[in-house]
Amino acid sequence: MSFRNGFKRWMAAVLLLLLLAGSTSYMAAKDFSAEREPSPAHVMNQVRLAVNPLMLYLEQNHERSGTEEAQAELKRLAAASKVDLAYARLDGTVSFRSSDSLLPGVDNANRELHYDLYSAKREFKIAFPVLDEISQKQVGNAIYFLAKDRLVQPESALRPALLLLVLAVSFLSIASLLFYMRWSIDRRLLSPLVRLKRHAEEIRKGNYGETAAYPEAGEMGDLYAMFDGMRMELLHSSIRKNKQDQAQKELIANISHEIKTPITTIKAYADAILEDVCTDKETMLDYVGVMRSHIDKMARLTEDLLLHALRDLGRIAVEPREQYSRDVFRRMLTPIGHYVRTSGLSYVEPENMPNVLIGIDAVRIEQVISNLVFNSIKNSSPGDTIQVDAGLEAGKLKITVSDTGRGILPQDMPFILERYYRGQPPADSGMIPQTGTGIGLSICKTIVEAHGGSLSFASKQGQGTAFSFTLPLS
Numbered sequence: 194m195s196f197r198n199g200f201k202r203w204m205a206a207v208l209l210l211l212l213l214a215g216s217t218s219y220m221a222a223k224d225f226s227a228e229r230e231p232s233p234a235h236v237m238n239q240v241r242l243a244v245n246p247l248m249l250y251l252e253q254n255h256e257r258s259g260t261e262e263a264q265a266e267l268k269r270l271a272a273a274s275k276v277d278l279a280y281a282r283l284d285g286t287v288s289f290r291s292s293d294s295l296l297p298g299v300d301n302a303n304r305e306l307h308y309d310l311y312s313a314k315r316e317f318k319i320a321f322p323v324l325d326e327i328s329q330k331q332v333g334n335a336i337y338f339l340a341k342d343r344l345v346q347p348e349s350a351l352r353p354a355l356l357l358l359v360l361a362v363s364f365l366s367i368a369s370l371l372f373y374m375r376w377s378i379d380r381r382l383l384s385p386l387v388r389l390k391r392h393a394e395e396i397r398k399g400n401y402g403e404t405a406a407y408p409e410a411g412e413m414g415d416l417y418a419m420f421d422g423m424r425m426e427l428l429h430s431s432i433r434k435n436k437q438d439q440a441q442k443e444l445i446a447n448i449s450h451e452i453k454t455p456i457t458t459i460k461a462y463a464d465a466i467l468e469d470v471c472t473d474k475e476t477m478l479d480y481v482g483v484m485r486s487h488i489d490k491m492a493r494l495t496e497d498l499l500l501h502a503l504r505d506l507g508r509i510a511v512e513p514r515e516q517y518s519r520d521v522f523r524r525m526l527t528p529i530g531h532y533v534r535t536s537g538l539s540y541v542e543p544e545n546m547p548n549v550l551i552g553i554d555a556v557r558i559e560q561v562i563s564n565l566v567f568n569s570i571k572n573s574s575p576g577d578t579i580q581v582d583a584g585l586e587a588g589k590l591k592i593t594v595s596d597t598g599r600g601i602l603p604q605d606m607p608f609i610l611e612r613y614y615r616g617q618p619p620a621d622s623g624m625i626p627q628t629g630t631g632i633g634l635s636i637c638k639t640i641v642e643a644h645g646g647s648l649s650f651a652s653k654q655g656q657g658t659a660f661s662f663t664l665p666l667s
Contacts, residue, residue, distance in 0.1 A: 206370055214363035236317055243274045244321065244337050251280060251335055252326045258288045258333075267291065277338040280323070281306075283331065295338065306334055316340050385413050389420060401428035455487030482535075489532075496560065511643040513552035515667050518583070518590055522546055525559045526581060529566050533579050536570050541580035550667040551590055557640045558664075564633040565594040565660045572658065573598035588666055589646065595659035601652040610638050610648065637662070 247270050257263040258280055271278045271291040280289040285301035296302060306320045316338050323333040385407060392405040401424055407417035462480045471477040526542055533540040562581075569579045573596050582593040601609060638648045641662045652658035 210363050210367045210370070214360055214367070237319075240276075240317070240319055240337060240339060243276055243339065244278075244335070246270050247274060247276070247278055247337075248321060248323070248335060251323045251333070255280075255323055255325065255332045264289055275339075279336040279338075280333060281336065282333045288333075296336070302334070302336065305336065381409075381413060385417070389417065392420065392424070396424060396427060399431070401431060452491055455491050458487050459484045486535075511554045511557055511640065513554045513644060515550055515552050516555070517548050518551050518553075519546045519548035521553060521555050522583065522592070525555070525562055529562060529581075533566060533570065537575040538570065538573055539576070539578040541578060543581055543583040546583045547585050547590060549585065549590055551664050552667050553644065553664060554640075558644070561637045561640050561662065562592070562594065564637050568633065568660075569594060569596035569598060569658070572596065572600075577657075586663065589663040590666060591661055591663050593659055593661040595657060597657040600654040600656055600658055601650075602654060606652065609650065610634050 247267065250266065250270060251258065254263050254266075258267070267278060267280070267289055268291050276291075277295055278289065278291045279287055279295045279302065281287045281302035285303040287296060287302050290296065296305060318336065318338050320334050320336045322331045323335050324330060325332050389405065392403060395403050405417050405421045405424060407414045462484050465471065466477060466480055471480060522543075523546065530540045530542055566579060566581075573579065577597045579594070579596045582595070584591050634648075637660075641648045641664075645665045646663040648660070648662045650658060650660045
């Protein structure tokens, strides 16, 4: 049961018990404060018991009711029964009064007859027919007057006790329920929140390894699950950040090394030229060629570093213009082919370049092809071949740069397009680990995708690698 539903049930139970306690208190207060009026049945029974001697005497002596002896006896019996009596014959004349204050000035008592119980302010009045003892015929009416305090109905102890019991049980139930609510809120709400606060403090300190779990389902379980999901995301973000920071440091170190080497080489060849080490023009041209090669390498490194920084800032500018593919790619591939051949490798250019209209940023796509070709050169040996092919596929222009070099290790393939990743040669190959920044292929992927295309590759160890990218037609 969720905490919300449980709280609703608790509140409903408390309100119900409060309503019961309030109703019971009201009934008890009303019952104790009200003046208790005796019930008619109780009064009638009390009257019959009280007047029984008088009725018996009248039935036996109604003919002598006017004599002094009979009236004295009736007064005695009335006083003993604590009632007042007026006896009237059938014609309404009153032949006996136990008190002169009874029916004063009444000529015909029949008008005052009430055979049912009649309640005045301070007394009860009731009439009983008087029957002759022998003939059982009515001979008159006995009118009785009884003070209300004469007939006191006994209080029932059960009703007040029951009301007090219900009231006590109600308050005890409310107290128990409130205690249970406090215990449940502490166990299911406050204690879990305190534990969650401790987990949050650990996360604030950078400790993401402590799992936050709640054993029950419901709102608190959902909160713990969401909190632990957030912890896992922060953990992964922290791991990625640490890896990125480490990769950034390695990138700076690699670029420093990559730039230092050509600068040192250029300086050495420049010093040799200045010191007239070159004895002829051909040797000098060779020196200049080496210097130019290293300058080109530095230019590529600088351009890659710039693109890397621009991508982090989300500011790689791609400005495609509609151009025909044959001319634009021919201008790109001619110097690239020359560079491949001067690197001691064979170069095969596209046999038939499709001449289609495409939206292309020629500068950025040239950077893509240059990076792919440069990677092929690094992973090839003298005598290997680098080939560029072009064709149409699924409404797109497809460019492929392939080589017959070492290929990519299977364990490197899932990560080869990721930033900072640098593949390694087989451990038993005896090859020197590759140098490089590890950002070239990721930059190529970004540029191609900015054109609306895609970059893919296929490789087999020992047989070579082929990188392909597509550009949508206009």
